[in-house]
Amino acid sequence: NAGVTQTPKFQVLKTGQSMTLQCAQDMNHEYMSWYRQDPGMGLRLIHYSVGAGITDQGEVPNGYNVSRSTTEDFPLRLLSAAPSQTSVYFCASSRQGREHREQYFGPGTRLTVT
Amino acid sequence: DQQVKQNSPSLSVQEGRISILNCDYTNSMFDYFLWYKKYPAEGPTFLISISSIKDKNEDGRFTVFLNKSAKHLSLHIVPSQPGDSAVYFCAASARSSYKLIFGSGTRLLVRP
Numbered sequence: 606n607a608g609v610t611q612t613p614k615f616q617v618l619k620t621g622q623s624m625t626l627q628c629a630q631d632m633n634h635e636y637m638s639w640y641r642q643d644p645g646m647g648l649r650l651i652h653y654s655v656g657a658g659i660t661d662q663g664e665v666p667n668g669y670n671v672s673r674s675t676t677e678d679f680p681l682r683l684l685s686a687a688p689s690q691t692s693v694y695f696c697a698s699s700r701q702g703r704e705h706r707e708q709y710f711g712p713g714t715r716l717t718v719t
Numbered sequence: 720d721q722q723v724k725q726n727s728p729s730l731s732v733q734e735g736r737i738s739i740l741n742c743d744y745t746n747s748m749f750d751y752f753l754w755y756k757k758y759p760a761e762g763p764t765f766l767i768s769i770s771s772i773k774d775k776n777e778d779g780r781f782t783v784f785l786n787k788s789a790k791h792l793s794l795h796i797v798p799s800q801p802g803d804s805a806v807y808f809c810a811a812s813a814r815s816s817y818k819l820i821f822g823s824g825t826r827l828l829v830r831p
Contacts, residue, residue, distance in 0.1 A: 609762070636817050638817075638818075638819075640821075645728075645823055646823055647723075647725075647808060647821035647822050647823040647824055648763070648808065648810075648819075648821040649821070650818055650819070650820075653817065653818065655817065663818065664820075695762050695763070697762075699817065701817075706751050706753070706768070706812050706817060706819070707753060707765045707768060708765070708819060709765065710755075710762030710763045710764070711762050712760075712761055712762050713760075713761070713762050
């Protein structure tokens with residue numbers, strides 16, 4: 606199993622550009638989520654999904670869109686990039702079930718918006 | 720308002736000694752707590768968890784203690800090894816939710 610994979614690893618955007626961060630998992634996990642990590646702030650939840658076709662907002666959803674058309678993929682879209690979106694982005698997945706709330710993280714995408 | 724707090728940004732310990740990382744939370748609805756370890760340029764990796772029905776959970780050199788009345792948990796690493804040097808994140812989840820709320824992390828340095 607590859608686990609959770611993310612592409613690209615690094616990206617530089619200009620303000621106003623759009624892009625999609627890709628995330629895929631091969632563990633047949635129902636739950637997937639996106640976090641951003643900023644210095645001194647830990648990881649903050651952007652959006653999450655409990656299954657194909659179902660998404661919801663996390664703590665910091667503004668400026669980001671998601672969709673979940675398959676169990677495996679959960680892309681994160683930045684419609685109009687802003688310097689405040691410079692961050693490291695992590696995708697994570699987990700099984701359903703209250704006793705299984707451990708999430709497995711991808712290696713991250715480092716995004717810089719100039 | 721931070722619901723999960725890690726008040727020590729860094730900790731340095733000697734190899735072979737105990738490392739104690741602390742975490743406080745404010746939301747009484749949290750019923751599941753996790754610790755993650757993160758190396759530079761990698762994603763966080765799950766380390767150990769504890770349910771609110773327990774007050775202790777052990778896994779090898781790692782033990783997590785939960786004090787519900789104080790809304791406090793701690794991670795003990797014994798003995799500490801240089802390879803344990805990383806950033807450790809505490810996270811919490813409320814019942815009926817899969818959302819994880821993370822603390823800001825503690826950077827552990829284990830000196831040889």
